[in-house]
Amino acid sequence: GAVVSQHPSWVICKSGTSVKIECRSLDFQATTMFWYRQFPKQSLMLMATSNEGSKATYEQGVEKDKFLINHASLTLSTLTVTSAHPEDSSFYICSARGTSGPMGADTQYFGPGTRLTVL
Amino acid sequence: KNQVEQSPQSLIILEGKNCTLQCNYTVSPFSNLRWYKQDTGRGPVSLTIMTFSENTKSNGRYTATLDADTKQSSLHITASQLSDSASYICVVSASGGSYIPTFGRGTSLIVHP
Numbered sequence: 001g002a003v004v005s006q007h008p009s010w011v012i013c014k015s016g017t018s019v020k021i022e023c024r025s026l027d028f029q030a031t032t033m034f035w036y037r038q039f040p041k042q043s044l045m046l047m048a049t050s051n052e053g054s055k056a057t058y059e060q061g062v063e064k065d066k067f068l069i070n071h072a073s074l075t076l077s078t079l080t081v082t083s084a085h086p087e088d089s090s091f092y093i094c095s096a097r098g099t100s101g102p103m104g105a106d107t108q109y110f111g112p113g114t115r116l117t118v119l
Numbered sequence: 120k121n122q123v124e125q126s127p128q129s130l131i132i133l134e135g136k137n138c139t140l141q142c143n144y145t146v147s148p149f150s151n152l153r154w155y156k157q158d159t160g161r162g163p164v165s166l167t168i169m170t171f172s173e174n175t176k177s178n179g180r181y182t183a184t185l186d187a188d189t190k191q192s193s194l195h196i197t198a199s200q201l202s203d204s205a206s207y208i209c210v211v212s213a214s215g216g217s218y219i220p221t222f223g224r225g226t227s228l229i230v231h232p
Contacts, residue, residue: 004162006162041227042224043208043222043223043224043225044163044208044222046219046222049219091160093162093163095162095163107153107165107168108153108165108210108220109165110155110162110163110164110165111162112161112162113160113161113162115160
């Protein structure tokens, strides 16, 4: 089936450092990728939507200069949390929208998530 | 405003029992509705996807129904297993536009032995 991977699966960093999270669609081309943040026992919150080769569209309240998104190819998107602070500690999940796959057209496939802890 | 509401918020059942989760939505114009299972600390995994013309879809012990007239969907889990303990999320997408799906807050299911 369609697989989306994320790397790293977890990361611990010091306050003020930057962290890059990779999201890859392994067996399909993803024209659109989404980045979500999820706090404990809460629903996924969409941060931004990115289309390959164009600038990401950020949701209201999400700082684009703090959460840098690059979608350089149809199989790779990266999220960089710049100057991370403890309040950025969260579970970050990417998803890729495929136009084909085992669940049919127009389905979002989610990555396994990245647990970020900022000390 | 597009909204997806799920009920109950949490549910505890005994292993082997059946249960039904509900999803009501106001997303318009409707494109599709998906149910996802999210284990703690993991990304959501798609269970079913239904378009406007589909009333029911099964995936093993999971059966989803859709009533597009009343804008309601349900996810029925048969003969529950301990591994069914997870959060179940209803996601509804609108047609056209920028394709930003609307997520429900999820139902947390705990299956006890």
